[in-house]
Amino acid sequence: MAAGDPADRILAVVRAIPRGEVAGYGEVARRAGLPGRARWVARLLAASDDPALPWHRVVRSDGRIAFPAGSEAWREQARRLGADGVRLAGGRVRVARTEHSLDAEVWGPA
């Protein structure tokens, strides 16, 4: 069965992103149990022909769209995000920082 295919797991994680929210490439890869394969996630999204795949909800770790700013693909993703209710500030997705730092994970909040 193809249930163990890492590619399928990655696509499943992308489909699981709720409307109005975004996730980073690395975050998606980690959720799929494949840490460090952020680039693979990007390649999968490009290779996937599933129109129902919410690829536009996947952004870089900075909260920025991965396409060159101003490009057609960039505007397409920005448009879809806006349709999802995601606010864009200066080409940057309104994300609460880059998730959290490792120090905060280990040491906890001051």
Add this chain to the structure above:
DNA sequence: GCTGTGACTCCTT
């Protein structure tokens, strides 16, 4: 089978 490339990420200046 080695080299180059990219919808990435992290650390150091």
Add this chain to the structure above:
DNA sequence: AAAGGAGCCACAG
């Protein structure tokens, strides 16, 4: 805060 460089993995030539 912004810029540069190294590390990373899958795929095409």
